[in-house]
Amino acid sequence: MENQKLSEKVSARIRQEILDGRYKAGDKIPAEPELMKTYEVGRSSIREAIKSLAMAGILKVQQGLGTFVNELQPEENMTQRLRVADFDEINVVRKLLEEEIVKLAVENHTATELSEIEKHLNLRKQAIINEDRQACTNADISFHMAIAHASHNKVLAELYQNFSYTIRAFFTKREAQGIGHFAISHHLHEDLFRAIKARRKKQAQYIIREILGNNY
Structure with a gap:
């Protein structure tokens, strides 16, 4: 990490x-x-x-x-826009992006990619136990990034990589809240992993909507 x-x-x-x-x-x-x-x-x-x-x-x-x-x-223009965009606007696009990424990850993931997703899920849990907020942020972003790579769509993965900088900044602003929102949502992240592993597409998309709907 x-x-x-x-x-x-x-x-x-x-x-x-x-x-x-x-x-x-x-x-x-x-x-x-x-x-x-x-x-x-x-x-x-x-x-x-x-x-x-x-x-x-x-x-x-x-x-x-x-x-x-x-x-x-031209990507730099998008980066500049993301830096100044309202988070509600960012989150709308993120929801569209993540739902498609999750759908493709369910269909295309390999055993190696699944292990990578699980690794970051476990690191997220350990960071919550340790009450290490920075480690929580890193593990959470890496968990979602690993799912993006498992989609096997390089364009979507690169787009999500750009969004991850904005997401990290959002988590930093919520620093005063500690690790509470990470802990509250962890069971959803575990459910998402299990749905991807079992190739349950509709369930995985429902769970990611739950996660993003609460800004987790």
């Missing part, structure tokens, strides 16, 4: 530096050793950050040449 958290911070900083003009379209970004020094993280965090930015179309990795900023970045 810690590596994932660090990679997300690196990813966000690289995005911002592109927006600020430090790296322009077509520019080659520094090699891994330099990035490790700049962001003071390990190689695995750098690689995970680069991978996520490449999946989002922001960076382009060329074997033997290096990593470059993509020429076209």
Whole structure:
């Protein structure tokens, strides 16, 4: 979880530096050793950050040449909109996105992907027991992200990845509420996992609507 958290911070900083003009379209970004020094993280965090930015179309990795900023970045416009959008508007789109993701995950998940979903579900439960709010947030987002990957639709997964930054910011604003809303909804997350595992599509979609209807 810690590596994932660090990679997300690196990813966000690289995005911002592109927006600020430090790296322009077509520019080659520094090699891994330099990035490790700049962001003071390990190689695995750098690689995970680069991978996520490449999946989002922001960076382009060329074997033997290096990593470059993509020429076209329309996705950044969406990122900017998400930063200032009203959460109620965000949640409407998130509901549509997650219902489709869950439906596809029921149909397409593999045993490996199911294990990944279950892993983050267990981490979510442990974080609740430990009353670790940050770990709850990380595990919750990773749980839903694992379901997105299990959909086998890369576009939906990338869209959800963008939404995850906004969702994380929303959870941060609710920090004063502690872990209560995570604990209250955990049984629904367990039910969702079981429905996906059993390939019960209608039940899984009903449960995700319950989760999102209460902003869990």
